[in-house]
Amino acid sequence: MSDLFDTPPDSTELSEEDKEGLIPGHITFRHELNAAEQANILDARVWALGRKHKNLLTEAFLKKLHKQMYGQVWKWAGQFRRKELNIGVPYHQIPTEVKKMFDDVAYWLEQDNGLTHDEIAAQLHHRITYIHPFPNGNGRLARMMADLLLEQLKCPPFTWGTGDHQGDAILSDPAVRERYVQAVKAADGKNFEPLMGFVRS
Numbered sequence: 344m345s346d347l348f349d350t351p352p353d354s355t356e357l358s359e360e361d362k363e364g365l366i367p368g369h370i371t372f373r374h375e376l377n378a379a380e381q382a383n384i385l386d387a388r389v390w391a392l393g394r395k396h397k398n399l400l401t402e403a404f405l406k407k408l409h410k411q412m413y414g415q416v417w418k419w420a421g422q423f424r425r426k427e428l429n430i431g432v433p434y435h436q437i438p439t440e441v442k443k444m445f446d447d448v449a450y451w452l453e454q455d456n457g458l459t460h461d462e463i464a465a466q467l468h469h470r471i472t473y474i475h476p477f478p479n480g481n482g483r484l485a486r487m488m489a490d491l492l493l494e495q496l497k498c499p500p501f502t503w504g505t506g507d508h509q510g511d512a513i514l515s516d517p518a519v520r521e522r523y524v525q526a527v528k529a530a531d532g533k534n535f536e537p538l539m540g541f542v543r544s
C-alpha cells in the first residue's frame with residue numbers, strides 16, 4: 344500500500360553518526376529508519392503480549408524486550424548505553440538504578456499503599472525514561488513495559504494520547520508529542536498529574 348498521500352515522509356538524510364550500528368544496508372533517510380523500527384516494534388508487541396513472562400521486573404527482561412523491539416535494526420539493541428547523554432543518569436549507575444526501580448515497583452505491587460495499577464505503570468514508564476538505560480528507543484520501550492505490566496495486572500493498556508484512533512500518536516502527531524513530553528517533564532519534577540491524564544487520553 345502506498346503512503347504517498349499520508350503525512351509527507353521525513354526525507355532528512357541520516358548522518359554517518361546516525362547510522363552507527365544500523366543493520367539494514369539500504370536505509371538512507373529518516374522515514375526509512377522510522378518505518379524499519381516501527382515494523383520491528385510491531386513484531387515485538389505481538390511477541391511480548393502473546394505470552395506469559397516469568398518476571399517482567401528484571402534487568403534481563405528489560406534488555407530482552409529492547410532487543411526484541413530493535414534487534415532487526417540496531418546492533419546495540421538490548422545493551423545498556425556506555426556513554427553520557429544530555430538526558431538520563433550517569434551511565435555507570437544504570438544497572439543500580441534499574442534494580443532500584445524494579446524493587447520499588449515490586450514493593451508497590453505487594454503493599455497496599457494506595458497506588459493504583461495505573462499509577463504504578465505510569466511511574467515505571469517515567470523511571471525508565473528518566474534513567475534512559477539504552478542509547479535510543481527508551482520512550483517506546485518504557486511505553487511497552489507499562490502496557491505489559493498492565494496486561495499482567497489484567498488492566499487495559501494505556502492509550503497514550505491516541506484517543507479512539509489506532510497507532511502511536513506520540514510519533515505521528517506533534518501536538519500529542521508535545522503534550523507527552525510536557526507530562527514527562529512534569530513527572531521529572533514529581534508532578535504526575537499531567538502524565539496520569541495523558542496516558543488514558
Ligand SMILES: Nc1ncnc2c1ncn2[C@@H]1O[C@H](COP(=O)(O)OP(=O)(O)OP(=O)(O)O)[C@@H](O)[C@H]1O
Binds near residue numbers: 430473479481483527
Ligand atoms: N526533556 C525531554 N525531552 C524529550 N523527551 C524526554 C525528555 N525527558 C524525558 N524524555 C523521554 O525520553 C524519550 C525519548 O528517548 P529516546 O529517544 O531514547 O526514545 P524513543 O523511543 O527513541 O523516542 P520516542 O519516545 O519518540 O518514541 C521520550 O519519549 C520521553 O519519554
Ligand SMILES: [Mg+2]
Binds near residue numbers: 479480481
Ligand atoms: Mg529516539
